[in-house]
Amino acid sequence: MLETSHPVGPIPWRRSLRTRLALWTSLTSILLLAAVALIFYLAIRGVLIANTQAEMRGLSQQAAGRLEATLDSVQVSGRTLAGAASGLGRQPMDLRALMQATLDADPAIAGVMIAMEPGRLGDEDPGFDWYVRRQGPAKLESRLAELGYADFRIEPWYTRTVGTSQPWWSEAYSNDATAGDLFVTYNLPLYRPGSEGVKGGAIGMVSLDVPVRRLRAQLGQLVDDPALVPMLFSPEHQVVMHPRPDHRGPLDEVIKERGRPDLAPLADALKRRMSLEFVHDVPGEDGEPAQRHYSFTRPVGDSGWSFALSVPERVILAQLDEVTLWGLGGGLLGVALCVWAVRRHAGRIARPIEDLTDSAGHLARGEFDYPLRHTQRKDEVGVMARAFDTARTSLKRQMREIADMGSARQKLESELDIARDIQRGMLPPGGRLRENGSAVEWQGLLEPAKAVGGDFYNVFRRDGHVLWFVIGDVSDKGVPAALFMARTMTVLEVAAEAGGSPGAALAEAAAHLAERNETCMFATVLCGVLDLRGGRLSLASAGHEAPVLLHADGRREWLPVPTAGPLGIDVAGDYPVWHGRLEPGDTLLLYTDGVTEAFDAADQAFGEDRMLAALDPALEPAALCTTLAHAVHEFAGNAPQSDDITLLALRYDGNPEGG
Known part of the structure; x- marks a missing residue:
């Protein structure tokens, strides 16, 4: 109705x-x-x-x-x-x-x-x-x-x-x-x-x-x-x-x-x-x-x-x-x-219009088959009545089409809800890894701009004391990006299982993703390896944003990780690896450009300066991610979210005497 x-x-x-x-x-x-x-x-x-x-x-x-x-x-x-x-x-x-x-x-x-x-x-x-x-x-x-x-x-x-x-x-x-x-x-x-x-x-x-x-x-x-x-x-x-x-x-x-x-x-x-x-x-x-x-x-x-x-x-x-x-x-x-004469004789002109108004009232209540008068008249009222009758027929047809479209949309939304649940299920939950007195705690956050998104992150353990982690951003949004994101995560996990450095894993993944990529989709990826024995850190980037290191003493710095081309377009000859070390109490923050490129109603970007100002090194990984996401949303206000927002924070509580 x-x-x-x-x-x-x-x-x-x-x-x-x-x-x-x-x-x-x-x-x-x-x-x-x-x-x-x-x-x-x-x-x-x-x-x-x-x-x-x-x-x-x-x-x-x-x-x-x-x-x-x-x-x-x-x-x-x-x-x-x-x-x-x-x-x-x-x-x-x-x-x-x-x-x-x-x-x-x-x-x-x-x-x-x-x-x-x-x-x-x-x-x-x-x-x-x-x-x-x-x-x-x-x-x-x-x-x-x-x-x-x-x-x-x-x-x-x-x-x-x-x-x-x-x-x-x-x-x-x-x-x-x-x-x-x-x-x-x-x-x-x-x-x-x-x-x-x-x-x-x-x-x-x-x-x-x-x-x-x-x-x-x-x-x-x-x-x-x-x-x-x-x-x-x-x-x-x-x-x-x-x-x-x-x-x-x-x-x-x-x-x-x-x-x-x-x-x-x-x-x-x-x-x-x-x-x-x-x-x-x-x-x-x-x-x-x-x-x-x-x-x-x-x-x-x-x-x-x-x-x-x-x-x-x-x-x-x-x-x-x-x-x-x-x-x-x-x-x-x-x-x-x-005025008296017009009021007295206006009924002859207004009565057909009143009949059409009565028919419109029944139409508004969903009574599409209510009788419609004056369709045979030759004046303007007849033209209006016939147009009204045509509109009523068209409306009945459109109501049926809308009902069918509603059912299809409801089915699509149900399928998207399932896809969103599947996508979230692919992302690891927060966790903590301890080995020989050293420990690392991590927490991730993903807020897609649509029902499903193209951002992803992953954390998995290898050789007992080595923690692999990866964060990426697919070039599109929605269902196509989600499918390419699932493929990228699978390829990266397989490449990481093969061992070697983060640069080797990116090169292996680049070779597989470039095959049969007729859609020319690509993903920027930052891949890292943390050795709990002494906090040794290795990072390689395929066109991704440099991470932020939050020192235990409160300092914040961008890590100068060299980068090569993104995955999916071409295979780079080499993905250079940056080596460093995490000190006890340091936190490493990885993010996608949905954070720095969040826009407010005046079309101003959140930017790197606001991002650094919103980071508190004293916070735990979960609180750090939540606080930064809240700062982004408060800045954007009522402006629509322009891109997926993805964060991954790792806090190292290591043994300084480790090997």
Whole structure:
């Protein structure tokens, strides 16, 4: 029966195709709606802002034109009055009549003043000062002394006017004479006929009072519209008119004290007497976010006055935001209806798929003959059903083949287990040999990389006091290597029984193994003979790794054993023999390259240095082999074993007085 990691049965509604179809339909519709709404919003937003800027540009220009007309009218009236007063000289009745006529002629003027210094028209001239202002439908007249100016000649506004040849506008002010209302005054010097503009030639001054409310009236609905921010600036850059009282006064102080650095471009434009259109962010109050404003500044003719009009972006976009929200609401309602319709009618599409899903569930439980529907359909479902039916037939056939392969594999594994047991049975166990007070103890270890391997070792006794030992590594792994290994061990044992040196035994074995070796397999072999009488040691190598001698005093050294070609390929002319001696307590370690060429996950080899470091001369042969094998496995970690690991350790406890 097939195994599955997922339960087989009815699909929950939240995972069904019809639910997913409805979900993806709704998500796609919502994303499409959001994209269309965003494009619509950005497009309309740009159009609204552009149209508003054009409208604001026109309104600011129109308002500046109205103010210019009013201020020009006052300036013309002032120049006319100054010229007429100079011609009349000091004639109080005529001057008063002229002042009243000026007041009647221009409704923008709320008060008229003429001040002439005594003695300027003659030695006996007492001077003239008079002030006429509107008071409802009536006019009030008084001397300047009655207004609190005992000597007008020392007042700053008088000294400035007669000290310059240019008329000027005062800053906005209010006092008892203005009944608390804000006024601005246009001041002109008064000259004798023929001495106009001559320094020191002024005999007095003329001033015309204009109420700020009159200037506000010229702005019409701009002042009363809560969505707009109209601003009026005097020639000295004073904020004369602003919806917020705390923003009136010198513009530089407003920028610094009210935290309005966004108005710095406006201050620069006023100083240059130029128009300006700019976008700026007005800081919010009480932690509110900043609001973007679009502002337009226009100079009011040549009067030195300037007018600015500002509109918040939120006002421009308020109606657009409302329309967008209504549009999104309607769109979401449409999406909901669409999802409902898709969910309602998706069953016709999803039901055949659900039938195939049910058949798949039975197939997963091993019910290969469960009826399969929709194989006769001509659409995609029919193609899927027929493919599913073909796959079911193929699966049944493959299940039979897998069962047969499983049986064959089980048989092969059983045979390999037997072969592994046979191979291990060919290897000698650890042992100890004693002769005339001398002894040698040995222990071997073989860990094949596969079920069976090509490494081998052997130890056998000859002539009572002589111990032969051999270790080898076949060129391949697995079953072929194991067969060649068995042949090599047999040939070597026979050659050793014939007597002679290890070199002669290798030469004899090489001759036999080279015969009928069509597979060209070979083996590296190290063969040795230890005479217990005095520890004499003879070693010969057929391409094998040099052994390690562990001295009783803790020293470790590689033995310089000469080597010739491996066994099985060709017969070497001579296998030279190395002669040495083992002292009591010395240990001889033989190994195959599966130790030094063991690799870790980073593809680094264990190597000879790590091998020497892992060897402890004080350990017994069995412990020495186990410790070294453990060090190799710990170094390799999770990396697969690349080759057979074989060790053979011999410890000599000899009689130093032996022959």
